[in-house]
Amino acid sequence: TPVASREPLTIKSDTLRADNDKKTATFEGKVVARQGDLTLYADRLVISYSGDGKDLSRAEAFGNVRILQGPRQATGAHAVYDPKLARIVLDGSPKVTQGGDVITGKLITYYVNEQRSEVTGGPGERVNAVIHPGGGKDVKP
Amino acid sequence: ALDTGVSLEADTLKIDVPTDSYQASGRVRMERAGVSLLADSVIYHRLTGDALAEGNIFLQKASDTLKGDRISLNLKTETGELLNGELFVKSSNFRMRGERVQKTGEEDYRVERGSFTTCDGDLPSWHFEARDLKVTLDDFATARDAVFYVGKVPVLYTPYLLFPVNKERQSGLLIPRIGHSTKKGFYYVQPYYWAPTPSQEVTFDFDVESSRGVGVGWDYRYLRRGGSEGSLQGFGLYDTDAERFRGELNQRHLELLTPSITLVSDIHLITDRSYYRDFSEDTGDYNRQLLQSNISFDKRWERYALSGEFRYVEDLVSANNNATLQNLPALNFTAAGNRLAGPLYFAMDSSLINFQRIEGITGQRLTLSPRLTLYQKPAQLFDLSVYGGYRQQFYNLYGADAPGALQQAGQAEAGSTLSLPLARVYDGRYRHLVIPGLEYSYLQEPHGLGFTPFDRLDQIPGHSSLVWSVSNLLTEKTVKEGGGSEYRDILYLKLSQGYWFTGQRLNLLNLDQADLGHRLNDLMIEGKYLPTRQLTVSGDGRYNAVDNDISTANLAVELRDGEGSNPRLAAFGYRYSRSELSYLEGRFTLPLTSQVSASVLGRYSFDKGDFLESRYSLEYKRQCWGIVGTYTNRPDNKAFTVNFTLSGVGGLVPIRAF
Amino acid sequence: CGYRAVLHDEPLFANQGVDVVVFANRSYQAGVEGVLARSLVDELALRTGGRVVTGPSATLELTGTVLSYGSSAVSYNAQDQIREYRLDISVEAVLRDRVTQKVVWKGELVESQTYPVNLNLALQRNSEEAAAAKVCRRLAEDIWQKAGDRF
Numbered sequence: 001t002p003v004a005s006r007e008p009l010t011i012k013s014d015t016l017r018a019d020n021d022k023k024t025a026t027f028e029g030k031v032v033a034r035q036g037d038l039t040l041y042a043d044r045l046v047i048s049y050s051g052d053g054k055d056l057s058r059a060e061a062f063g064n065v066r067i068l069q070g071p072r073q074a075t076g077a078h079a080v081y082d083p084k085l086a087r088i089v090l091d092g093s094p095k096v097t098q099g100g101d102v103i104t105g106k107l108i109t110y111y112v113n114e115q116r117s118e119v120t121g122g123p124g125e126r127v128n129a130v131i132h133p134g135g136g137k138d139v140k141p
Numbered sequence: 142a143l144d145t146g147v148s149l150e151a152d153t154l155k156i157d158v159p160t161d162s163y164q165a166s167g168r169v170r171m172e173r174a175g176v177s178l179l180a181d182s183v184i185y186h187r188l189t190g191d192a193l194a195e196g197n198i199f200l201q202k203a204s205d206t207l208k209g210d211r212i213s214l215n216l217k218t219e220t221g222e223l224l225n226g227e228l229f230v231k232s233s234n235f236r237m238r239g240e241r242v243q244k245t246g247e248e249d250y251r252v253e254r255g256s257f258t259t260c261d262g263d264l265p266s267w268h269f270e271a272r273d274l275k276v277t278l279d280d281f282a283t284a285r286d287a288v289f290y291v292g293k294v295p296v297l298y299t300p301y302l303l304f305p306v307n308k309e310r311q312s313g314l315l316i317p318r319i320g321h322s323t324k325k326g327f328y329y330v331q332p333y334y335w336a337p338t339p340s341q342e343v344t345f346d347f348d349v350e351s352s353r354g355v356g357v358g359w360d361y362r363y364l365r366r367g368g369s370e371g372s373l374q375g376f377g378l379y380d381t382d383a384e385r386f387r388g389e390l391n392q393r394h395l396e397l398l399t400p401s402i403t404l405v406s407d408i409h410l411i412t413d414r415s416y417y418r419d420f421s422e423d424t425g426d427y428n429r430q431l432l433q434s435n436i437s438f439d440k441r442w443e444r445y446a447l448s449g450e451f452r453y454v455e456d457l458v459s460a461n462n463n464a465t466l467q468n469l470p471a472l473n474f475t476a477a478g479n480r481l482a483g484p485l486y487f488a489m490d491s492s493l494i495n496f497q498r499i500e501g502i503t504g505q506r507l508t509l510s511p512r513l514t515l516y517q518k519p520a521q522l523f524d525l526s527v528y529g530g531y532r533q534q535f536y537n538l539y540g541a542d543a544p545g546a547l548q549q550a551g552q553a554e555a556g557s558t559l560s561l562p563l564a565r566v567y568d569g570r571y572r573h574l575v576i577p578g579l580e581y582s583y584l585q586e587p588h589g590l591g592f593t594p595f596d597r598l599d600q601i602p603g604h605s606s607l608v609w610s611v612s613n614l615l616t617e618k619t620v621k622e623g624g625g626s627e628y629r630d631i632l633y634l635k636l637s638q639g640y641w642f643t644g645q646r647l648n649l650l651n652l653d654q655a656d657l658g659h660r661l662n663d664l665m666i667e668g669k670y671l672p673t674r675q676l677t678v679s680g681d682g683r684y685n686a687v688d689n690d691i692s693t694a695n696l697a698v699e700l701r702d703g704e705g706s707n708p709r710l711a712a713f714g715y716r717y718s719r720s721e722l723s724y725l726e727g728r729f730t731l732p733l734t735s736q737v738s739a740s741v742l743g744r745y746s747f748d749k750g751d752f753l754e755s756r757y758s759l760e761y762k763r764q765c766w767g768i769v770g771t772y773t774n775r776p777d778n779k780a781f782t783v784n785f786t787l788s789g790v791g792g793l794v795p796i797r798a799f
Numbered sequence: 800c801g802y803r804a805v806l807h808d809e810p811l812f813a814n815q816g817v818d819v820v821v822f823a824n825r826s827y828q829a830g831v832e833g834v835l836a837r838s839l840v841d842e843l844a845l846r847t848g849g850r851v852v853t854g855p856s857a858t859l860e861l862t863g864t865v866l867s868y869g870s871s872a873v874s875y876n877a878q879d880q881i882r883e884y885r886l887d888i889s890v891e892a893v894l895r896d897r898v899t900q901k902v903v904w905k906g907e908l909v910e911s912q913t914y915p916v917n918l919n920l921a922l923q924r925n926s927e928e929a930a931a932a933k934v935c936r937r938l939a940e941d942i943w944q945k946a947g948d949r950f
Contacts, residue, residue: 072158096156098156098158100146103154103156105153105154115157115158115159116155116156116157116158117155117156117158118153118154118155118156119153119154119155119156120152120153120154121151121152121153121167126150126151126152126168127149127150127151127152127153127154127165128148128149128150129148129149129150129151129154129163129165130146130147130148130149131146131147131148131149131163131185131187132146132147132187133145133146133147133187133190133216133217368825393827395825395827400823403823403824403825405827405829407827424872424875424879425871425872425881428872428875428879428880428881429881430872430880430881430916431920435829437829437830438829439824439829439830439832441821441822441823441824441832441833442821443818443820443821443853443854444819444820444821444836444840444853445821446821446830446832446833446836448829448830448832448833449829450829450830454920456920458880458918459918465920466920466921473829473830473833474833475830475833475834475836475837477819477821477833477836477837477839477840478819478836478837478840478841478844478851479853480844480849480851480852480853483849484844484848484849485849486840486844486849486851488837488840488841490833490837514841514844515849516844516845516847516848516849517848517849518848521804522804524845524846524848526841526844526845558845560845561804562804562805562846563802563803563804563805564802564803564804564805564950565801565802565803566950569950572950573802574805574944575802595921596919596921596922596924596925597922597925598925612940614944616944616950618950628945649914649925649926649929649930650912650913650914650915650926650929650930650933651915652882652883652915695913714873714874716873716874716883716913721882722874722876722882722883724874724875724876724882744875744879746875746876746877746879748876748877749876749877749878753875753879754879775879776879
């Protein structure tokens, strides 16, 4: 399984509501979720887990979502994290910034382990990127 | 190019961090430092600056564009390679195609087996195909093993070809001129243009004339390091009519030996005195009055100038050249003006000339004319100068009626100028500068020599005179967006008149001398009026107050076409000197349709009551080629020429229909 | 009447003085730079009340190049023979601050003057030289007026 998901996931928030039937937990108010070198901030985070309550099957963040991993940072209005695919999909005028580069689009797919991301545009929102040349050492994630 | 960022726009963008590469697809648009690239897909490696773009490539820089199927380009060095590419330079409509177009620098391209033209469309009226083609934007395209096609038909081959890729530079190429004239009969002129290096160019000119035989012309020009330059131009023909070789040789060279020493040669030789009348087409050449050759040097210091010159003049109007005075050599030394003390200045002109000629007095003349001048600003208002000096000449004369060896002649001179420059600015935009002035000058009667062996400077008539003048200058100021301001003179107008208390006037500048005898000489008016940047009206005139008559009246009007290829749209000139000259010259170009324009030149002599020359030409101009027919009517020479032109490539001679 | 003396507002006058250096000559006509230099010194000394000085003591420096000197025929008689020429002289001039080398004014100027043909070519030469002297005086006046164009 992908390395990241074996790291402990710690979440802080103002309030927590658990729903054992639906096996979901809703954190609200200045949510800060950390797993390995990845940190997620959001207004509200809904995580759902499967089977025996240990494996996280999905996490969905709403409102001022911000993901930090090394020098890479991504923001958006809404994000869905799929641990099996180690992938976070951001939308709601998402933005990736990395060193001096800024990339915006309609949808950003962020591969946690593979240091890869993909930005797709839509009818109204073309992908837009400003890339600074040379890219010195410090930018390496 | 600056290391500025790259902006990128696409439908989708994949970012691969380890390799620091960006893969964009879907109507991709990349922008960097004024260069924009459109493509279906682009892979961009940030570290190296390499970009591989595929599908509907459109690269644009300023107004020049590159189109093609696939391009691998390094954005930092702006070099790369384009498959199946086409370069288009907007300023000269220059279009180059090739399977492999290499971009070898910011402004440089290279194509193997490429073709180029300035015609629009896929079926150009003419184009060149070349084995190897190099283009530098806004400069030159050089081709090796080039074939010239008219439509699909190969017409001409040339191993080497230089083609201007910007509008200004007109250079002749392989475009023939054909025609018929009274003097030449039917003729065909085949030019051939070659520039071995960017700083040298030569135009050969093979001239076949039915009534005079076959001739060769060449015009070789070169530039050298340090601003030196020169040219060697000539024409030679075995004249079957006159049964002898006839021709001309013109050599010019300007050598900047050091920043303060310049050497010049300006040599003109002809085989016979009527060469120009028979072989030249334009006025000023076929009726040339004299031919002057000189070899000279200039040496300058901060405030002194020394120049020396061997000058030989051939008088083409008189029966022979025996009486023509030659300066072999002439030395001139000028002290331009040094401040001795306070506002007192010393200046001097001096010359030593060795006059030679076949018939008439010869010898040497040394002239020294020092002058002291005092400059003052009385009441901080007026500009006053007072001067005194002496003109001393020494002669060494030889020849039948020469009065023995050393002679000398001297004249004292004195004078003063007083002027009051006043200016007023009208609503911050127009400044009117008006300078009323008075000039008194005294020259002692010449004594010593008693006759004039060489020229007017031997015996300048003594006089004392007072000249009043008022000169006006109206200048317009326009503020540029950048904030700086630009000044343009709109009107210059000067009125002047003199009164000769004693002695005689020396009028070297006018044909008409009627007022020499009068104390009050002519009222003179000189003016230049530029209402717009395209229109200039200039003129001068002299009114003889004593005889109540016009002595001279000259007027010139010129209308320019902004930046058009033929700068002068229309020009009229009338020159009148009482009992000496009345002459009118007019030329204008009339666009009849968008493609056809007619030009007319007329030179009318009122003295003769008839035209001296008239020229009519019709130019049919297509998008990338043109044809000019010109008919010249001169009493002793009626000529008709046809001249093809390719746009971006003029006829041999820069396009002068006449 | 609103007119005032052209004096203190122009750069030429406001400084310690201007050094007029003999122009370079690229016109294939030897000696013309000497005639121009005399006119320039005379005109600028007249207009600045004798403030044309040499090198070190000047705050401004006027240098330049004679670009071209040429006569072209402008009128013809009944036999289509040339009767008058027009002499054109073009120069490029630069007025600089001697210390900072900053350009105060720079321009390219051309002036012309007609002169008559004379069957005696030596006398025609005198007319050409008189025309050249008048053109140089006009160029000197132009340079003084242009350098003071601050309004």
